[in-house]
Amino acid sequence: xxxxxxxxxxxxxxxxxxxxxxxxxxxxxxxxxxxxxxxxxxxxxxxxxxxxxxxxxxxxxxxxxxxxxxxxxxxxxxxxxxxxxxxxxxxxxxxxxxxxxxxxxxxxxxxxxxxxxxxxxxxxxxxxxxxxxxxxxxxxxxxxxxxxxxxxxxxxxxxxxxxxxxxxxxxxxxxxxxxxxxxxxxxxxxxxxxxxxxxxxxxxxxxxxxxxxxxxxxxxxxxxxxxxxxxxxxxxxxxxxxxxxxxxxxxxxxxxxxxxxxxxxxxxxxxxxxxxxxxxxxxxxxxxxxxxxxxxxxxxxxxxxxxxxxxxxxxxxxxxxxxxxxxxxxxxxxxxxxxxxxxxxxxxxxxxxxxxxxxxxxxxxxxxxxxxxxxxxxxxxxxxxxxxxxxxxxxxxxxxxxxxxxxxxxxxxxxxxxxxxxxxxxxxxxxxxxxxxxxxxxxxxxxxxxxxxxxxxxxxxxxxxxxxxxxxxxxxxxxxxxxxxxxxxxxxx
Ligand code: GLN
Numbered sequence: 240x241x242x243x244x245x246x247x248x249x250x251x252x253x254x255x256x257x258x259x260x261x262x263x264x265x266x267x268x269x270x271x272x273x274x275x276x277x278x279x280x281x282x283x284x285x286x287x288x289x290x291x292x293x294x295x296x297x298x299x300x301x302x303x304x305x306x307x308x309x310x311x312x313x314x315x316x317x318x319x320x321x322x323x324x325x326x327x328x329x330x331x332x333x334x335x336x337x338x339x340x341x342x343x344x345x346x347x348x349x350x351x352x353x354x355x356x357x358x359x360x361x362x363x364x365x366x367x368x369x370x371x372x373x374x375x376x377x378x379x380x381x382x383x384x385x386x387x388x389x390x391x392x393x394x395x396x397x398x399x400x401x402x403x404x405x406x407x408x409x410x411x412x413x414x415x416x417x418x419x420x421x422x423x424x425x426x427x428x429x430x431x432x433x434x435x436x437x438x439x440x441x442x443x444x445x446x447x448x449x450x451x452x453x454x455x456x457x458x459x460x461x462x463x464x465x466x467x468x469x470x471x472x473x474x475x476x477x478x479x480x481x482x483x484x485x486x487x488x489x490x491x492x493x494x495x496x497x498x499x500x501x502x503x504x505x506x507x508x509x510x511x512x513x514x515x516x517x518x519x520x521x522x523x524x525x526x527x528x529x530x531x532x533x534x535x536x537x538x539x540x541x542x543x544x545x546x547x548x549x550x551x552x553x554x555x556x557x558x559x560x561x562x563x564x565x566x567x568x569x570x571x572x573x574x575x576x577x578x579x580x581x582x583x584x585x586x587x588x589x590x591x592x593x594x595x596x597x598x599x600x601x602x603x604x605x606x607x608x609x610x611x612x613x614x615x616x617x618x619x620x621x622x623x624x625x626x627x628x629x630x631x632x633x634x635x636x637x638x639x640x641x642x643x644x645x646x647x648x649x650x651x652x653x654x655x656x657x658x659x660x661x662x663x664x665x666x667x668x669x670x671x672x673x674x675x676x677x678x679x680x681x682x683x684x685x686x687x688x689x690x691x692x693x694x695x696x697x698x699x700x701x702x703x704x705x706x707x708x709x710x711x712x713x714x715x716x717x718x719x720x721x722x723x724x725x726x727x728x729x730x731x732x
Contacts, residue, residue, distance in 0.1 A: 259283075259290045263422055265475040267482060270330040270425070274320050281317040281330060281374075285309050288332050288376060292423045298399045300414040300423060302337050303345060304377040312374045319372060326371035328486060331479075333368060334418045334427040337378045338385055339470065340459035341365050348461045349393035350383045352586045352606035362459025363491045364428060364470050371486050376424050379414030383608045384577065385430055385463045387411050388438055388680055389670065392610040397667050400442060402706055406664035409439030415473045416443040426474045426483060430460060432467040433565050434659075434684025437696035440473050441659035441709025444698045447473045448480050448723070451716050452691030453498040455484075456491035462576040464569035467688050477697070477727040481505035484719060503720045511728045516543060516712075517553040517652040522683055525558065529662040531702045536658045539699050539710050543656075546732055550656070553648050555686075557641050562678055564641065565685040567621050567634035574618030580606065613674065642690045649692075649715050654725065657683040659696040659709035683711060693719045697726050 262284060264270050273279035289306055309332070319325035335341060338348045340358035342365075347353040361369075368375065382392040390398040390413025398413035400406040401421040408417045412429030416439035419427050429436040431449035440447025448471050455470045462468060472483035485506055490499040518540060523533055543550045582588040582602025589601030607615070621630035648655055661680055670677040687694035693716070696709040714722040 259286050262287050264425060266478050267328065267331050267425060268478060271320065274317065274330055281313040281320065282310065284330070285313040285332060285374065285376070288424050291421070292377070295401070295421050295423060298401060298404070298417050298421060299396055300380055300398050300408075300417040300421065301334065301377045302347065302349070302380050302395055302414070305344070305375060309374050309376045316372050316374065327482065328368060328371035328373035331373045331426060332376050332424045333373050334377050334379045334415060334424045335365065335375055336381050336412050336415050336427070336429050338381060338430055338461040338463075339365060339428055340461075341375060341378070344378065346378065346461070347394070348384045349381045349395055350607065350611070351394045352580050354394070354587065356586055358459070360459060363456040363493060364487050365459065367486050368428075379412070379418055379427060381414055381429075382411035382435075383611050384461065384573070385411040385432060385435055386573070386610050386614055388434065388677055389665070389667075390414065390439070391667065391671055392608055394608060399667070400664045400706075402444065403664070403704070405666055406706065407442065407667050409442035409660075409664060411435040411439075412447075412473065413439050416440050416445055416447070419443070419445045419473050419475055426472055426479050428470055429473050430463075430468060430470050431688070432463045432469075432569060433681050433688045436471045436473060437659050437684050437694060437709070437711060438681070440696045441698070441711075442664040442707060444701070444707030445473055445475055446477055446480050446695065446697050446726070447471065448484065448695040448719065449687060449693060450484060450488060450719055451498075451693040453496050454693070454717065454719065455487045456489075456494040456497045458491055458493035464572035465576060466572060467569060477723055477730060478506065480695075481508065481723045481727075484723070498717070500717055505720050505723050508724045508727055509720055511724055513547045513549065514653040514725060515549045515551075515651070516654045516656050517551055517648050518656040519555045519558065520552040521555055521558040522657045525661065525682070527661045527679060527682070528658065532658050532660070532662060532708055535700050535708050536710060540656070542732075543729075546729075551652075553652075553655075555644060555648070557637070557644060558682070560637050561641060561685050561689060562682050564634045564637040565681065565689055566617070566678055567630050568638060568689075570614045570618030571622050571631050572618070574615045574622065577607075577611070577615055582606070610674070638689050641686070645686065645690045645692060645713070653714070653721065655713040657686070657711045657713070659683060659711040663702050663704075663706035663708060687711075687713045692716060693722055695722050695726050697730055
């Protein structure tokens, strides 16, 4: 395991740190008002986040901190706020998952394969953040190539959960969740292929939304499984999630699957009316569900009823198939996407290679970690002649059935509710030896991934041990506005 360069020494940070005050903001709006009222300067706020990152570096959330750059930007944007020329996100200090390109900055996908790779262009989502004056404070640890649910597959080591340092952060956007949980930045970007925004958000007691597939451009985001991947925000408030999504979403000519549908003003929040919500019966009766999570979610269902919503059980008989379908399809897609890392085009090249074939073999064997190699092999297998029909083609059919069933349920209901995860954050190391057990923990999040539907995880309490619990609401395609308005209301009640 490599220790990332935290890049904190030799910068003006030490100067600032002499008199750093502590801040705990949950909403950008509050930061902007405080700055306008002269009660806060953006320089002070950035200095605070930088000191927090340094003080909590044992959590291993950041792979690199853009200290000097952030300090410089703070000065410029502070001016803009004062003279009224600042963008929507002025005052927002944000971290980005290490699979999102930021021109001139390293991007490694938490892999040895790309350890020394520098992005040659910025992802569309990064350009959009910067155009609205957000400050990108650093890049965040994650599972290698976003494959995992505990951040333990990272070449740079696991991220620790701030609620309990012996527990995993969740993954794959573990650094993104912990950075927000531990107040090292106001918000972060993650990516979600099968739950990687929602699951770590649930484990860390923060908010994470996976938008409808194609709502947000993936240009400049390192591909894992292209028919699933989406970028989305992790935040401390629904207001910030809405604001960020509003900035990130929308057509991008560089990502030809990105949707041209108009982007609603999510941050205006529509008026809330009583909703019809379905909960999947099988999720609450599933064998692997932790009793504390079950009790909590049953309590949430009662709370929603008391609030005037109609909440009813529905049957979803495909629950036992979702994990298998997800892993067959995503490993197939990833085996294709990761074929570009061959020791020639990008990244790591083995020093022991003597010819073309050994360049491919050795670079890939040495550059990728165990989990990534397992998935490439699985994916290659399910796509191979003779097995294609039995696995890949069948999984595609199952995906269609799951999609149709979910759409049928959503014809009669506004949202589908499930626990975000079957259990709370587990001990670091506990699931490392049994990949199947780890895959099964994705059971509730992959439903929205297979169907492309938008889904949000919001915190709904803690276990007796103090570990956060998340509840997931899945909405209709492109109805993030309803999901966000409802979630804001739900958290306020
Ligand atoms: N845990 C899931 C996986 O390992 C999800 C990962 C993700 O959404 N990037 O594939």
